[in-house]
Amino acid sequence: MPILVPAAAVPPPVVVPWPTRVNEMPQVWFTDPAGLTTKFNDWANGWVLQPGAKGLDMPGYDFSQDQSPGIDGYAIRQVRAQGKEIALPVAFWADDSRTAYLARRRGLIRSLNPKRGEGTLTVTQSDGAARTIGARYSAGLEGDESLDAAGARWCMGVLTFACPSPFWLGPEVTTEWRAAVSGTFFPVLPLVVGNSQVLGSVTVDNDGDDDAFPVWTITGPATAVSLTNVTTGDVLVLAHTITVGDTIVIDTRERQQTALLNGATNLWGDLSDASTMWALEPGINDLTLTVSGSTSNTRVRMTYQPRYLAA
Numbered sequence: 001m002p003i004l005v006p007a008a009a010v011p012p013p014v015v016v017p018w019p020t021r022v023n024e025m026p027q028v029w030f031t032d033p034a035g036l037t038t039k040f041n042d043w044a045n046g047w048v049l050q051p052g053a054k055g056l057d058m059p060g061y062d063f064s065q066d067q068s069p070g071i072d073g074y075a076i077r078q079v080r081a082q083g084k085e086i087a088l089p090v091a092f093w094a095d096d097s098r099t100a101y102l103a104r105r106r107g108l109i110r111s112l113n114p115k116r117g118e119g120t121l122t123v124t125q126s127d128g129a130a131r132t133i134g135a136r137y138s139a140g141l142e143g144d145e146s147l148d149a150a151g152a153r154w155c156m157g158v159l160t161f162a163c164p165s166p167f168w169l170g171p172e173v174t175t176e177w178r179a180a181v182s183g184t185f186f187p188v189l190p191l192v193v194g195n196s197q198v199l200g201s202v203t204v205d206n207d208g209d210d211d212a213f214p215v216w217t218i219t220g221p222a223t224a225v226s227l228t229n230v231t232t233g234d235v236l237v238l239a240h241t242i243t244v245g246d247t248i249v250i251d252t253r254e255r256q257q258t259a260l261l262n263g264a265t266n267l268w269g270d271l272s273d274a275s276t277m278w279a280l281e282p283g284i285n286d287l288t289l290t291v292s293g294s295t296s297n298t299r300v301r302m303t304y305q306p307r308y309l310a311a
Contacts, residue, residue, distance in 0.1 A: 026123045026126070028124075052089045058310060064077040101155075137159065167208075168311050172304070204287060206283060217302075219297070224291075229279075
């Protein structure tokens, strides 16, 4: 006679849950030309930056091409980064009244008016890195009162900003070199300093993803300035005598290039024919700085903002 044995319990299949998708949104601010700042991640005050932001990373590129008869394909002659558009899905509301909501909406519209000039978008990531880009509102607040886009005290939409420059800017980096009475040139050694000139080789590390254009400030006395980027072979030479208290500012930034004495006198004509408004390449740049006619009062200061391809 067979013995009946209860069937062994079959364990339930192991269910592997789908990974949870976490949207870790950056902190985003818009600062208008008058200095008024709107933070789009401010839940307590009725602002939410929603998932779906676009345009925070690399720009598009244009390629200048050369084609030759009988040869397949083409050669790329020049690469140029385009300006970009940034789209930010934003919701905002007012808890107390329709009147308060309308006041907030109208205030935002006034702040975004692109005819007032260029504003600034600032993005801060979770690692604390903050980068900025010049921006003007271009679309998104035309007014959509459909049921899924607005209510009596709330509204959501995608704010689109036009950014003429393709690059995000990091915090300013400033380095100053000076001659001391002891004959030492600070802060980078070794350098040789005499009574008539400051001559030194210095190294600058540009952390950005693209070229960075410095602003040079030379405080007198001096009779001539020679700034050479040994890494690229470019030189910038300006011959003009200044005394103690005088300041020459040479701005090499694109579309802003100037050479001014005490903020007023144009010294562009004192630049040598071989001069170029050279940039710092990404990475290590070896520079040579020479200031003729210098004393212990002479200062050379370089300020630049690293340029990045992503926020």
